[in-house]
Amino acid sequence: MIVPIAYYLVLSAILFSVGVMAFLIKRNIITVFMSIELMLNAVNLAFVAFAHQWHRVSGQIFVFFVMVVAAAEAAVGLAIIIAIFRTRNTLDVDQVDLMKL
Amino acid sequence: MTSSLHLWLIPLVPFAGFLVNGLLGRRFPKALVTAVAFIATLIPFLQVASIALHFSSLTLPYTENVAPWIAAGGFHADFAFSLDQLTLIMLLVVTGVGFLIHIYSAGYMAHEEGYWRFFAYLNLFMFFMLTLVLAENFLLMFVGWEGVGLASYLLIGFYFTKDSAAKAGKKAFVVNRIGDVGFLLAMFLLIAHFGTLSFGEIFSQVGQHPEWQGGFLTAIALFLILGATGKSAQIPLYVWLPDAMEGPTPVSALIHAATMVTAGVYMIARAHAIFDRSPFALSTIAIIGTATALFAATIGLVQTDIKRVLAYSTVSQLGYMFLACGVAAYSSGIFHLLTHAFFKALLFLSAGSVIHALSGEQDMRMMGGLRKKIPITFWTMTAAVFAISGFPPFAGFFSKDEILYQAFISPNPLGKLLWFVGLLTAGLTSFYMFRLWYLTFFGESRAQAAAHDDHGHGHGVHESPWIMLAPLVILAILSVIGGWVGVPEALGGHAEIAHFLSPVTGPAHEAAEGGNSMELLLAAVSVAVALTGWFFAHLMYFAKPELPAQIASKVRGLYLLLLNKYWIDELYGAVIVTPLLLISRYVLKGLFDTGVITGGGLAMGYTAQGLGSLVQRVQSGNIRSYAGWLALGAAALLLLTYFGFGTHLLFR
Numbered sequence A: 001m002i003v004p005i006a007y008y009l010v011l012s013a014i015l016f017s018v019g020v021m022a023f024l025i026k027r028n029i030i031t032v033f034m035s036i037e038l039m040l041n042a043v044n045l046a047f048v049a050f051a052h053q054w055h056r057v058s059g060q061i062f063v064f065f066v067m068v069v070a071a072a073e074a075a076v077g078l079a080i081i082i083a084i085f086r087t088r089n090t091l092d093v094d095q096v097d098l099m100k101l
Numbered sequence B: 001m002t003s004s005l006h007l008w009l010i011p012l013v014p015f016a017g018f019l020v021n022g023l024l025g026r027r028f029p030k031a032l033v034t035a036v037a038f039i040a041t042l043i044p045f046l047q048v049a050s051i052a053l054h055f056s057s058l059t060l061p062y063t064e065n066v067a068p069w070i071a072a073g074g075f076h077a078d079f080a081f082s083l084d085q086l087t088l089i090m091l092l093v094v095t096g097v098g099f100l101i102h103i104y105s106a107g108y109m110a111h112e113e114g115y116w117r118f119f120a121y122l123n124l125f126m127f128f129m130l131t132l133v134l135a136e137n138f139l140l141m142f143v144g145w146e147g148v149g150l151a152s153y154l155l156i157g158f159y160f161t162k163d164s165a166a167k168a169g170k171k172a173f174v175v176n177r178i179g180d181v182g183f184l185l186a187m188f189l190l191i192a193h194f195g196t197l198s199f200g201e202i203f204s205q206v207g208q209h210p211e212w213q214g215g216f217l218t219a220i221a222l223f224l225i226l227g228a229t230g231k232s233a234q235i236p237l238y239v240w241l242p243d244a245m246e247g248p249t250p251v252s253a254l255i256h257a258a259t260m261v262t263a264g265v266y267m268i269a270r271a272h273a274i275f276d277r278s279p280f281a282l283s284t285i286a287i288i289g290t291a292t293a294l295f296a297a298t299i300g301l302v303q304t305d306i307k308r309v310l311a312y313s314t315v316s317q318l319g320y321m322f323l324a325c326g327v328a329a330y331s332s333g334i335f336h337l338l339t340h341a342f343f344k345a346l347l348f349l350s351a352g353s354v355i356h357a358l359s360g361e362q363d364m365r366m367m368g369g370l371r372k373k374i375p376i377t378f379w380t381m382t383a384a385v386f387a388i389s390g391f392p393p394f395a396g397f398f399s400k401d402e403i404l405y406q407a408f409i410s411p412n413p414l415g416k417l418l419w420f421v422g423l424l425t426a427g428l429t430s431f432y433m434f435r436l437w438y439l440t441f442f443g444e445s446r447a448q449a450a451a452h453d454d455h456g457h458g459h460g461v462h463e464s465p466w467i468m469l470a471p472l473v474i475l476a477i478l479s480v481i482g483g484w485v486g487v488p489e490a491l492g493g494h495a496e497i498a499h500f501l502s503p504v505t506g507p508a509h510e511a512a513e514g515g516n517s518m519e520l521l522l523a524a525v526s527v528a529v530a531l532t533g534w535f536f537a538h539l540m541y542f543a544k545p546e547l548p549a550q551i552a553s554k555v556r557g558l559y560l561l562l563l564n565k566y567w568i569d570e571l572y573g574a575v576i577v578t579p580l581l582l583i584s585r586y587v588l589k590g591l592f593d594t595g596v597i598t599g600g601g602l603a604m605g606y607t608a609q610g611l612g613s614l615v616q617r618v619q620s621g622n623i624r625s626y627a628g629w630l631a632l633g634a635a636a637l638l639l640l641t642y643f644g645f646g647t648h649l650l651f652r
Helices: A005-025 A029-054 A058-088 B009-027 B030-053 B085-108 B115-134 B138-156 B163-194 B199-208 B216-231 B240-246 B249-258 B260-270 B272-276 B279-300 B306-326 B330-357 B375-389 B395-409 B415-441 B449-455 B466-486 B496-505 B515-543 B547-554 B556-563 B565-618 B623-643
Strands: B062-072 B075-083
Touching: A005 A029, A005 B623, A029 A058, B009 B030, B009 B115, B030 B085, B030 B115, B062 B138, B075 B085, B075 B115, B075 B138, B085 B115, B085 B249, B085 B260, B085 B330, B085 B466, B085 B496, B115 B138, B115 B249, B115 B260, B138 B163, B138 B216, B138 B240, B138 B249, B138 B260, B163 B199, B163 B216, B163 B240, B199 B272, B216 B260, B216 B272, B216 B279, B240 B249, B240 B306, B249 B260, B249 B306, B249 B330, B260 B272, B260 B306, B260 B330, B272 B279, B279 B306, B279 B415, B279 B565, B306 B330, B306 B395, B306 B415, B330 B375, B330 B395, B330 B466, B330 B496, B375 B395, B375 B415, B375 B466, B375 B515, B395 B415, B395 B466, B395 B515, B415 B515, B466 B496, B515 B547, B547 B556, B556 B565
Parallel strands: none
Antiparallel strands: B062 B075
């Protein structure tokens, strides 16, 4: 059975929107981080769906790139989170607002 | 003679002296500074002397192209030096008198602060003056021309902690700039018409076109005259020279009497091929010169500062040289330049010796009775006074008479009038010089004993040391015999200097039939006039010392007019300087600078600041607010692409 592409895209859109909302609402940095991963994977889903639809391999390749970048981002981001927690004893993004005038 | 004369060494050696003394002199002992400065002027003098000795074996004019300088399209100006009869005379005057004044300065400045600085500047002056004299094109001459102005500025303002000296230096510099504008414009016209600034090329082009009369040559000549009036202190730009007396006395002797101020005369004689084609320009020079001679002499009659009398006398004598150039008797002008360099340098140096003897006193009313106390200075000064007053056989007699005679026989319709004014001026010259002589050396001493201590000597009136007297004696001898190189034929001489210069300046006017007796008569008249001047000076300042005050009170208006120098400084101040200052201060600074430039800058700054304070709220530092804006923007873009508010916004 063939699932129509619209299904995948709707699912991707829902996942992305959830990610965005979580990013805006959540205060814990780790949760924010996870919502970013969610958005990235929603995009990956759309890529894979299109690749399948049009029988092109480039979409798959993009997904690999996105995963690589996500992995790198996770490594750096988690390191930053640990550094913030060590120095400020908090993971609340609203407390980390020194970069303003 | 094919081997190089190495003319470039002549200016370069003093420049090396300037560099050594200027950069290192502060740490040198005085003896070493003196030695460097002496050697740097002695070498050029010896070189010039050796050139002069085998001068007859040279092919003239001798030019030496040292290096290319400016080349732009078809135009080029090089570091080129040239030597001819005129140059040689100037070189001898500059290096000879310059060296004597260096010697004198070592004695005069011995107790002054900044000894090394003084000699560095003197050497710098020598460098620029020799460049000016040796230059083969107008541009290199202009370098020297500006450079001597710079050296003059530095030396007038030598006592820069004294406000009046600093101001006098500034005045000299600014007034000279006005003349330099004329020189520059003349050079632009020369380039436009000849495509070159080289003396040789320009004058040969002029020579090949006898049809060029007046026209643009008059324009060039008039601009050159403006330049010459600035440098040679003629009306209307003479005002800086009397103030230049703020400088040390050897400077006044070297720069403001013997050499630099004669640069204008030298330039006119050098460029005479242009002036010869413009009778209007020649008449202008003659009138300027004669008017200046009379004008400055009348001011000199009543001045009381010994150096100021000499300054006005210099202006007056330069007027004579201009008169000579104006009647196309360039060799007579150069002859007077030569003799004037001797006796005016001597007058200044003797005055310096008097000032030194009186520990800094310059007011002649405070002098008197110095004849017995400083006899050598007295005798040298006497030689100079007789020379400038025009008594035979002293130097000034021959050169001044030559000028007056040339004016008298000149074809210029004004010739007789010029001669008469010149004669009158000769009488005035004789009067004020003998006035100075009597006031300084005769009668009772009017010096105040209390004034002696402030100069650091404190041992009363004293004769100067030999290092100062030796140059005086040499110059005194030259003031006596210096005129013998140009004894006119009417007096049994051969007018050597006119013949010597004739390859450069062209033949002098040939006297008409019976000219000799005419010349003799004129000479007798001018001696009589000089004697009259002496007689009145004797009457007023020796026989009846109370007479001057009586006359002054009788013609009080005239006396004040002369004493205040015709209020020319005040007039220039009111007509030119004050409006310029007011415009600068209120229109340019107040309105334009503060209003437009500063105001515009502030307005732009405040605008940017206001805008910034409006949008700085966006940067809260809160990550979630940034994310919110980001999401909002992304959503807006999405909506835009989806619905498309205009086709141009679509991503295609």
